[in-house]
Amino acid sequence: MNHKPMEEARIGVYVCHCGTNIAKTVDVAEVARWVGEQENVVVARDYKFMCSSLGQDLIESDIKERGLTRIVVAACSPHMHEKTFRGACQRAGLNPYMFEMANIREHDSWATDDRAAATQKAKALVEGAVRRVAHHTPLEPLPVEINPNTLVVGGGIAGITTALELANAGYHVYLVEREPSIGGHMAQLDKTFPTLDCSACILTPKMVEVGQHPNITLLSYSEVEKVEGYIGNFTITVRKKARYINEELCTGCGICEEKCPKRVVDHVFEAGLGYRKVVYRPFPQAVPKYPVIDRENCTYFLRGKCRACQIFCPTKAIDFEQEDEIITFQVGNIVLATGYDLFDARRIPQYGYGRLANVFTSMEFERMVNAAGPTGGKIVLRDGVTEPKSVAIIHCVGSRDKNYHEYCSKVCCMYSLKFAHLVHERLPDAEVYNFYIDIRAPGKGYEEFYHRLLHEGTHFIRGRVAEVTDAARQPGEEGKLIVQVEDTLIGKQRRIPVDMVILSAGLEARHDSREVSQLFKMGCDFDGFFVERHPKLDPVATMTEGIFIAGCAQGPKDIPDTVAQGAAAAARVAGLIHLGTVMMEPVRAYIHEELCSGCRICNTLCPYNAIVFHEDRQVSEVITALCQGCGTCVAACPSGVISGAHFTNEQIMSQIEGVLWDVRRNGNGKQPTVNIQQSTANVQQPTVNEP
Amino acid sequence: MSVNGKPKLAMYWAAACGGCEISVLNIGEHILTVDEVFDLAFFPCIADFKTVDVRGYPDGYIDVCLFNGAIRNSENEEMARLLRKKSKILVAYGSCAYEGCIPALANLTSKEATLETVFLNNPTIDNPDRVLPQPAYSVPEGELEIPEFYHTVKALDQVVDVDYYIPGCPPEPHQVWAVLQVVVAALLDGAPLPPKGSIVGAGDVAVCEECPLEKREKTITRFYRPYEITPQPGLCLLEQGLVCLGPATRSGCGALCPQVGMGCRGCYGPLPGVEDQGAKMLSAIASVIDAGEAGMEEAELDRVIEEAVATIPDPAGTFYRFSMAHSILRRANDSQSDKV
Numbered sequence A: 001m002n003h004k005p006m007e008e009a010r011i012g013v014y015v016c017h018c019g020t021n022i023a024k025t026v027d028v029a030e031v032a033r034w035v036g037e038q039e040n041v042v043v044a045r046d047y048k049f050m051c052s053s054l055g056q057d058l059i060e061s062d063i064k065e066r067g068l069t070r071i072v073v074a075a076c077s078p079h080m081h082e083k084t085f086r087g088a089c090q091r092a093g094l095n096p097y098m099f100e101m102a103n104i105r106e107h108d109s110w111a112t113d114d115r116a117a118a119t120q121k122a123k124a125l126v127e128g129a130v131r132r133v134a135h136h137t138p139l140e141p142l143p144v145e146i147n148p149n150t151l152v153v154g155g156g157i158a159g160i161t162t163a164l165e166l167a168n169a170g171y172h173v174y175l176v177e178r179e180p181s182i183g184g185h186m187a188q189l190d191k192t193f194p195t196l197d198c199s200a201c202i203l204t205p206k207m208v209e210v211g212q213h214p215n216i217t218l219l220s221y222s223e224v225e226k227v228e229g230y231i232g233n234f235t236i237t238v239r240k241k242a243r244y245i246n247e248e249l250c251t252g253c254g255i256c257e258e259k260c261p262k263r264v265v266d267h268v269f270e271a272g273l274g275y276r277k278v279v280y281r282p283f284p285q286a287v288p289k290y291p292v293i294d295r296e297n298c299t300y301f302l303r304g305k306c307r308a309c310q311i312f313c314p315t316k317a318i319d320f321e322q323e324d325e326i327i328t329f330q331v332g333n334i335v336l337a338t339g340y341d342l343f344d345a346r347r348i349p350q351y352g353y354g355r356l357a358n359v360f361t362s363m364e365f366e367r368m369v370n371a372a373g374p375t376g377g378k379i380v381l382r383d384g385v386t387e388p389k390s391v392a393i394i395h396c397v398g399s400r401d402k403n404y405h406e407y408c409s410k411v412c413c414m415y416s417l418k419f420a421h422l423v424h425e426r427l428p429d430a431e432v433y434n435f436y437i438d439i440r441a442p443g444k445g446y447e448e449f450y451h452r453l454l455h456e457g458t459h460f461i462r463g464r465v466a467e468v469t470d471a472a473r474q475p476g477e478e479g480k481l482i483v484q485v486e487d488t489l490i491g492k493q494r495r496i497p498v499d500m501v502i503l504s505a506g507l508e509a510r511h512d513s514r515e516v517s518q519l520f521k522m523g524c525d526f527d528g529f530f531v532e533r534h535p536k537l538d539p540v541a542t543m544t545e546g547i548f549i550a551g552c553a554q555g556p557k558d559i560p561d562t563v564a565q566g567a568a569a570a571a572r573v574a575g576l577i578h579l580g581t582v583m584m585e586p587v588r589a590y591i592h593e594e595l596c597s598g599c600r601i602c603n604t605l606c607p608y609n610a611i612v613f614h615e616d617r618q619v620s621e622v623i624t625a626l627c628q629g630c631g632t633c634v635a636a637c638p639s640g641v642i643s644g645a646h647f648t649n650e651q652i653m654s655q656i657e658g659v660l661w662d663v664r665r666n667g668n669g670k671q672p673t674v675n676i677q678q679s680t681a682n683v684q685q686p687t688v689n690e691p
Numbered sequence B: 001m002s003v004n005g006k007p008k009l010a011m012y013w014a015a016a017c018g019g020c021e022i023s024v025l026n027i028g029e030h031i032l033t034v035d036e037v038f039d040l041a042f043f044p045c046i047a048d049f050k051t052v053d054v055r056g057y058p059d060g061y062i063d064v065c066l067f068n069g070a071i072r073n074s075e076n077e078e079m080a081r082l083l084r085k086k087s088k089i090l091v092a093y094g095s096c097a098y099e100g101c102i103p104a105l106a107n108l109t110s111k112e113a114t115l116e117t118v119f120l121n122n123p124t125i126d127n128p129d130r131v132l133p134q135p136a137y138s139v140p141e142g143e144l145e146i147p148e149f150y151h152t153v154k155a156l157d158q159v160v161d162v163d164y165y166i167p168g169c170p171p172e173p174h175q176v177w178a179v180l181q182v183v184v185a186a187l188l189d190g191a192p193l194p195p196k197g198s199i200v201g202a203g204d205v206a207v208c209e210e211c212p213l214e215k216r217e218k219t220i221t222r223f224y225r226p227y228e229i230t231p232q233p234g235l236c237l238l239e240q241g242l243v244c245l246g247p248a249t250r251s252g253c254g255a256l257c258p259q260v261g262m263g264c265r266g267c268y269g270p271l272p273g274v275e276d277q278g279a280k281m282l283s284a285i286a287s288v289i290d291a292g293e294a295g296m297e298e299a300e301l302d303r304v305i306e307e308a309v310a311t312i313p314d315p316a317g318t319f320y321r322f323s324m325a326h327s328i329l330r331r332a333n334d335s336q337s338d339k340v
């Protein structure tokens, strides 16, 4: 096909140096010179910073003075500056969609040191943009109304903060929490570094506020099953799992829990250190107050008898017949605050967790020191009575380790220091050893807290622990756990015998974060943490409009940072709600009805249900307001009668042809001949002698 | 125009089956009108002309030349160039000349492999001395030559400039007659001709538009070959699992095949604006294959899709049956891909 633009295109091309970011690797002057010779290019310049106001002025004055009708800027990613340059076009009276950006930084200069190759690639990318922009048509952005309700997923401190901020601003929030109670990990902690305030004391008032807030619909023991729509208009389907408790009747008196004859190990809230009943609330201050019957372990569900809870419940709230409930509602924005999982210390067998009784995880220790925990706050060995005389705290378990997670989990140093302090406080005679690689204590009051611990007499040993073993080799080691480490400060192998070992396990992404990210159609990184729109400048937005993230779901962080993100996400959402409408990219599909044969291939494909079929006229139609411009139907229509605005076949094909300019002999698309530089000896040209 | 004032008509076959000639004759009694209006200048199928006759014509002597067949060897190319020179209007007639058709499926393999299959390996071949055609051969009487067999089969416009295209394998008689009428009107009465490069004798919507079968939403779990099932009458074949290229194919034929229970093969070529008919249909089919349920394991999904896809035995031959020469695919990549 011959991709010729409709009218004569007058294109201006601007190649940015980006300081030295691009110019160091790409010969920008050469790219500008070369592109100036290409078809339809009227102006081609290179400039130090195109995004500066001077750079933008350049575009504006060229449009006005040279009558440019299309603009290409070769610079960074369109995510950074497409808006900037579209703005420049608009100010000069050019429709902003008559602009195209070629990314010669992230896609080119940052990817190689080879100047010749980078320059060649820059030419290809720019030529692609030049040929594409010749086919651009003016477009107008589409207004979309924002539903003022918001979905918050995850009721840890991040989600709680977001929900309260929005609710207090007068907006309605649906807070969906998977567990029977909100609170998240913070509810499990005892004291919080560095101020050592009691975690529950500062958290539970917020939980209560959530539970009672008229603007918050709390859906606990629930999970999001389906997400349809787009910014401003999401339809959410939630499965509210059966608690087997009639919430209307339950007063939260706790008699059922008391009377239930069966208890099981609580692997969730008590981190495996304690027990809970089969009908239970994870902890006394749980919000909501209603218990849950753990169907898998319930004697009635297993054997058809017992019913102790039902017999004793004063309000007849126990309902064994209850079924899961499916709830749907509409929201305009979504905040994901699903938090983290603790690294499973069993994955490092040489540290002995699960094999050596007196090796504990950090979360077990949090529960142990908690006055409301299984030991009533006493620090004891696995036997439940013996107080340890010496405790080893091993930092960076699963973090900063190529075999597990290369990243630093950010909070483990600080909570390990907190643990050391708590041991000193509860067992003043015990020796405490912290095995660390580096102490990471950046934060208000954090370094000071470290110094305090140095004075409390904690032994700090610098080195990654090789092994924790119960195999005694020297006198004094019998019956002890021996921590084998190379003390890198003195350059010696050391064996430290202790009674108790605490493994400061790192924070990792939720085990199901990938599925969650797919459900919400947004991205997660290699480690499974949700990806923010920009790591510095847009930390709570995502690449998907209308979906925000907060807290540890985005990466490991402590409570202050988590709360800051929770509030930031709320502010972003509130801003959108306040606006009422947002302007969306007019990248939409359009069916040329007069050419549609009504084959109905496209009818079932649209993920946003934007395609309708008109039986009477036997043609399909895309409802513009619903279309999100994903392009699925455009690719599928076998007749080629669906076009995607700003991504038309012509635009894409001519961009491809432009990118391949140096491997093609002619541009008419009929004979894509690869220009391989080789001897033509074996190429048999037909020799035709015309008479 | 010649002495008797009649416009000159030519029809030539390159790499073709002969069906195109028959399709012209198939216009029925209208052939008498053709005979009345035109003077035949060259038409090897029905009249005894020699190439030397054509060589003797002045340039542009032939008013309309219907060229059918693909360019498979040097003789085809030589004739194409010759007829281009001698004709005012050169029409790529039928699918082979227009887009390569069945001959161009050989582009999925190499020249050598094609010759081997034809002259050595076919079960009906008896060639103990493994003789292959030689472009030149010496005999006592002198040097004998046969045309050079090309590596890549091309459509007519990949060799010479073409004025119009008439799609179809072969073109439908009513369409042929309609085109001839336009040409006659232009030549005799000076009526306007369609713009150069037009595709004539066809519609610009898909075959489905002409197809009376009922179309519903489609999810296809597997495909069937035509002999495997008897399609339910009145219902779109594609959704019954019979590969039908109707939605990816230009109308004009009247949807003859689907109406007798045979899926459209795609002989009228891609729709306007479609770069690659095969890719377009593939992507459509891929979109409506029932790819399992949400939440299914990755491996299970792979299996479901693989099994569905495996029910189409010859995808390249199915989706590119007519359009290989112009497709983005163009030909199978082999060491000689830049040969002609």
Ligand SMILES: Cc1cc2nc3c(=O)[nH]c(=O)nc-3n(C[C@H](O)[C@H](O)[C@H](O)COP(=O)(O)OP(=O)(O)OC[C@H]3O[C@@H](n4cnc5c(N)ncnc54)[C@H](O)[C@@H]3O)c2cc1C
Pocket (backbone or CB within 6 Å): A153, A154, A155, A156, A157, A158, A159, A176, A177, A178, A179, A181, A182, A183, A184, A185, A186, A189, A191, A192, A193, A194, A222, A223, A224, A337, A338, A339, A340, A341, A342, A362, A363, A366, A411, A415, A418, A510, A516, A550, A551, A552, A553, A557, A558, A559, A560, A562
């Ligand atoms: C041992 C330990 C000690 C710590 N001590 C301190 C400290 O002293 N000071 C400090 O500042 N920080 C401390 N931290 C860090 C602190 O735990 C986190 O910063 C904080 O809990 C993060 O809160 P969050 O809301 O992001 O995640 P989480 O607390 O993990 O909450 C996420 C919530 O989302 C729910 N959820 C998850 N997936 C879904 C889903 N798909 N659908 C619905 N709901 C879902 C979860 O059930 C949970 O309720 C400590 C961490 C550890 C491991």
Ligand code: SF4
Pocket (backbone or CB within 6 Å): A591, A595, A596, A597, A598, A599, A600, A601, A602, A603, A619, A620, A636, A637, A638, A639, A640, A641, A642, B206, B247
């Ligand atoms: S796939 Fe194309 S031709 Fe078929 S119904 Fe949809 S828009 Fe019409």
Ligand code: SF4
Pocket (backbone or CB within 6 Å): A588, A589, A605, A606, A607, A608, A609, A610, A611, A622, A626, A627, A628, A629, A630, A631, A632, A633, A634, A644
């Ligand atoms: S491009 Fe097509 S499939 Fe995608 S959202 Fe729009 S109508 Fe739906």
